[in-house]
Structures are given as structure tokens and as C-alpha cells.
Amino acid sequence: MSGRSRLQVLRWVVLALAAAFFLVPLLAMLDFSTRTPTGGRSGEDWAALLDSPPLVRAILASVQLAALTAVAVIALLLPTMLLVTLRLPWARRTVELLCLLPLAVPAIVVVVGIAPVYAWVTYLLGGSSLTLVFAYVVLALPFAHRALDAGLRSIDVLTLVEAARSLGARWPTVLLRVLLPNLRGAVLSAAFLTVALVLGEFTFASLLSYDTLPVAINAVGKRDAGVSVAASLASLLVAFVLLLALSLLPGPGERARRRGRLRPSPTFRSPR
Numbered sequence: 001m002s003g004r005s006r007l008q009v010l011r012w013v014v015l016a017l018a019a020a021f022f023l024v025p026l027l028a029m030l031d032f033s034t035r036t037p038t039g040g041r042s043g044e045d046w047a048a049l050l051d052s053p054p055l056v057r058a059i060l061a062s063v064q065l066a067a068l069t070a071v072a073v074i075a076l077l078l079p080t081m082l083l084v085t086l087r088l089p090w091a092r093r094t095v096e097l098l099c100l101l102p103l104a105v106p107a108i109v110v111v112v113g114i115a116p117v118y119a120w121v122t123y124l125l126g127g128s129s130l131t132l133v134f135a136y137v138v139l140a141l142p143f144a145h146r147a148l149d150a151g152l153r154s155i156d157v158l159t160l161v162e163a164a165r166s167l168g169a170r171w172p173t174v175l176l177r178v179l180l181p182n183l184r185g186a187v188l189s190a191a192f193l194t195v196a197l198v199l200g201e202f203t204f205a206s207l208l209s210y211d212t213l214p215v216a217i218n219a220v221g222k223r224d225a226g227v228s229v230a231a232s233l234a235s236l237l238v239a240f241v242l243l244l245a246l247s248l249l250p251g252p253g254e255r256a257r258r259r260g261r262l263r264p265s266p267t268f269r270s271p272r
Helices: 003-034 053-086 089-104 107-125 129-153 157-166 171-182 184-200 203-207 213-221 225-248 252-258
Strands: none
Touching: 003 225, 053 089, 053 129, 053 157, 053 171, 053 184, 053 213, 089 129, 107 129, 107 203, 129 184, 129 203, 157 171, 171 184, 184 213, 184 225, 203 213, 213 225
């Protein structure tokens, strides 16, 4: 067997092990949530997801939280990183350190620190679970920063901005029609990672006494394990579908090639 064949076999073995590592627990969850005491199959636990008003409210709250947090993170981080890239390159390390700091501090410590602050937030804005947006923005900063930083490093931001400005484009036009299309994949990556984080976050919501999907799943699991497992599997599948859609999403160059906009030059000759 040649070296290339052995490498291909090794790749398939690693892929099979990774697939088994992720799929076996998911299949076990599906089996548990559809099994009946008599040994048959039923979808009652899945149907019960929409028959429980507290669980439905928690699902809606988590979806709203995920959307608001993703928008807030992008609106806060993208202009900041563009400003640092264009005007303040010396502050790149400082911004990176501040964004990665939530990874170095345990969530339980952060909750203890912000609990008094959230007492005032509840007093001023009410007890809605949507106020968790402020805390979730902090938690999502490391992941969103990495995604946006990779996108900014993959393009020549300074050249694009100077070219657009030299043609008379205003800053909103530069941001929305020049930079944002080139950063579409990075922005979507940051948004989807934020959504996945919010849908699975438990510590903040539980200790601050807010009803979100993970908290509701934990409460339901104490009285109905089947419904709890079904809700957990559904949330995992939603996050998986979002990340899969991101990986399959074509970039601007690939979309242009598919439409026939990018064609090789007729004078180009590949070297022999």
C-alpha cells in the first residue's frame, strides 16, 4: 500500500471515529426520547415540547436572546475592530486581550461579580430574561472576535477603504457595500457562534434566576426525562444546522464564479 493510500485510510478512520463520537450520543438521545415503556416508539415527548407553556416561553425567550445578542455583538465588535485596523493598529493586542478575557475568568466568578449590577438592571428595566443580553455579549466576545479577526486578516481592508474613499464613497457606503460583503462569512460565523452559545448557556441564567431554554430543560428533566432529552436534542440540532449552513455557504468569489462573472484572462497561459 502506497503512502497516499495509507493517508486516505487514516483520514477515513479518523472521520469515522469523529462521526461515532458525535453521532452515538445523539442517536442515544433520540432513542431515549422516542421509546415507550412497552418497548415501542412514540413521539409524545417531542409533541410535549409545544404543549408545555413554560417550555414554549423559554424557547421563545432563548430565540429572542440569541438574535439580540448576535446583533449586539456584531454592532459592537465589527466597527471597533475596523477602527483598530484602519486607525489604531497599536491597540490590536489590547482589544484582543479584552475580548479574550471572558475565557480566562470562570463563568461562576463573573456571575458573582455582576449579580449586584443585575439587581439594578432588574430595577430599571424589569425582570425580563432579555436583559441577559448584556451578560451574553460579554460571554460571546472571544468567539466573535476570533471569527471577525480571521475575516479581517483575509482581506486588504486598508486598500479597499482607500479605493472606495478615493471614488467618493462615504463611510456608511464603505462599510455596507464594500467591507461587509467581503466579511459576510466572518460576520455570519460570529453570529452563528453567538447563537449557539446563547442557546446552550445555563450558568448565568440559572444563578440570576431567568427562565431560558437550558434552565427550562433542567426543570423539566426533574419531572419528565423524556421531554427534557427531546428538548436538549432539538437545541443541539438547531445549533448544528446553523453551523452546517455556515460551512456550506459560498463566499463572494465562489458565488461570482458560479454566475460566470469571474473568467480567466484569455492571455493567461499556465506554466509548463
